[in-house]
Amino acid sequence: MSNVGIVIVSHSPLVAEGTADMVRQMVGNEVPLAWCGGNGHGGLGTSVEAIMAAIDRAWSEAGVAILVDLGGAETNSEMAVEMIGEPRAHRIVVCNAPIVEGAVMAATESSGGASLKEVVATAHELSPS
Amino acid sequence: MAASDFSHLIAAAADTIALHAEELTALDQAIGDGDHGLNMKRGFEAVRAETDAIAAKPLPDALKALGTKLVMTVGGASGPLFGTLFMTLGKELPPVPDRAALASALGKAIEAVSARGKSQPGQKTMLDVLQPVYEALAQGKTASEIVDAADHAAEATVPMKALRGRASFLGQRSIGHMDAGARSTALLVRAVAEAIEGS
Numbered sequence: 001m002s003n004v005g006i007v008i009v010s011h012s013p014l015v016a017e018g019t020a021d022m023v024r025q026m027v028g029n030e031v032p033l034a035w036c037g038g039n040g041h042g043g044l045g046t047s048v049e050a051i052m053a054a055i056d057r058a059w060s061e062a063g064v065a066i067l068v069d070l071g072g073a074e075t076n077s078e079m080a081v082e083m084i085g086e087p088r089a090h091r092i093v094v095c096n097a098p099i100v101e102g103a104v105m106a107a108t109e110s111s112g113g114a115s116l117k118e119v120v121a122t123a124h125e126l127s128p129s
Numbered sequence: 130m131a132a133s134d135f136s137h138l139i140a141a142a143a144d145t146i147a148l149h150a151e152e153l154t155a156l157d158q159a160i161g162d163g164d165h166g167l168n169m170k171r172g173f174e175a176v177r178a179e180t181d182a183i184a185a186k187p188l189p190d191a192l193k194a195l196g197t198k199l200v201m202t203v204g205g206a207s208g209p210l211f212g213t214l215f216m217t218l219g220k221e222l223p224p225v226p227d228r229a230a231l232a233s234a235l236g237k238a239i240e241a242v243s244a245r246g247k248s249q250p251g252q253k254t255m256l257d258v259l260q261p262v263y264e265a266l267a268q269g270k271t272a273s274e275i276v277d278a279a280d281h282a283a284e285a286t287v288p289m290k291a292l293r294g295r296a297s298f299l300g301q302r303s304i305g306h307m308d309a310g311a312r313s314t315a316l317l318v319r320a321v322a323e324a325i326e327g328s
Contacts, residue, residue: 039204041171043164047204071294072206075245079200079209 004110004119005032005058007066008103009051009073011044013037019067019100026104027111034058046073051080055092063091063116065123067103091116097123134324135184135191141324143173145316157309160296164205165309172203172211188226192219206294207310210246210255217241232267239263252292253303255310258282262318272322283307283315 006023010016016037023033034057039045051066058064066081068074077094084092093116095102102123109122146153146169154166176183176198183194196215200208221234239259243249250260258279265278284307291303294310 039164039168041204043167043204044162045164045168045205047201048208049201075206075209078245079212083197083200 002062003031004062004116005060005064006107007054007058008035009077010037010069019103023103023107027107030111031107032058032060046076048076048080051077065106065119066094067099069099093120095123097126101126136180138324139180141320142317143177145320146170146173153309153313156307159306160299160303162295168203168205169313172199175202187224189219189222213241213245214238235263248293253286253289253308254293255314257286258311258314272326276319276322279315279318283311286311
């Protein structure tokens with residue numbers, strides 16, 4: 001699929017899955033979508049390994065936009081992108097946007113065939129500058 | 130550094146984290162999300178389980194492998210932060226470093242952790258311990274002076290207001306508690322310094 005992929009990373013698997021449900025309802029299967037949440041050991045948190053796997057599942061040649069909740073999710077997502085490395089890393093962006101609204105808006109933009117840059121810009125518009 | 134020495138360092142680091150895991154969790158419960166001790170223990174036990182494979186590598190590769198293991202197993206923001214610390218030390222250190230090389234590599238590692246966490250010293254984080262340790266190291270202080278500097282620096286995070294991480298959500302209420310990441314950094318500095326001195 002050539003639409004930009006969306007990855008949702010929350011400290012809570014319930015929040016991540018629920019956000020993904022909302023995205024699916026908006027855009028159906030037009031957009032590659034993956035989520036992960038929890039520390040991988042049954043607790044709240046985020047795991048670099050799980051984020052890397054989610055990026056693989058949502059991978060698109062057009063790139064991947066990642067939506068995160070709290071700071072640790074951002075730090076871990078940035079680490080995951082670095083560990084994935086080039087040539088894919090420059091086509092993966094961790095968005096500065098609220099996770100639920102950002103994921104829905106980014107996915108909607110992506111479903112219309114927008115570029116990674118346009119998808120990320122749409123998500124960023126939701127953040128107070 | 131011989132493989133046996135690096136094994137000794139891993140054991141010393143994993144032991145001190147395991148011994149203080151409950152204390153670290155209690156510190157984190159006061160102003161964070163309460164998982165720091167458990168997360169760090171999980172990470173260092175995963176490193177301990179691969180001691181032989183890690184210690185068999187040349188020092189730079191051993192440090193990179195240790196850092197990568199922490200990134201993959203700690204399961205919180207501490208994973209990338211402590212992982213970046215060790216991975217950068219591995220990237221910057223020569224196979225047989227002297228003190229100047231160690232100080233220079235630590236300076237680079239502090240920059241990398243600072244970039245990873247988008248943080249600076251003074252914001253109630255592990256950087257508040259790493260920075261004075263770097264300065265003591267660069268100034269030629271003895272191992273016990275460096276350990277003291279680390280302990281004092283961790284204590285000095287108590288009156289600070291958190292500006293980064295989960296504790297920053299608490300604003301003024303973060304004042305009066307030691308930062309858990311600063312404490313675990315000081316514990317690791319002591320473990321490593323004592324292991325090197327004793328070898």
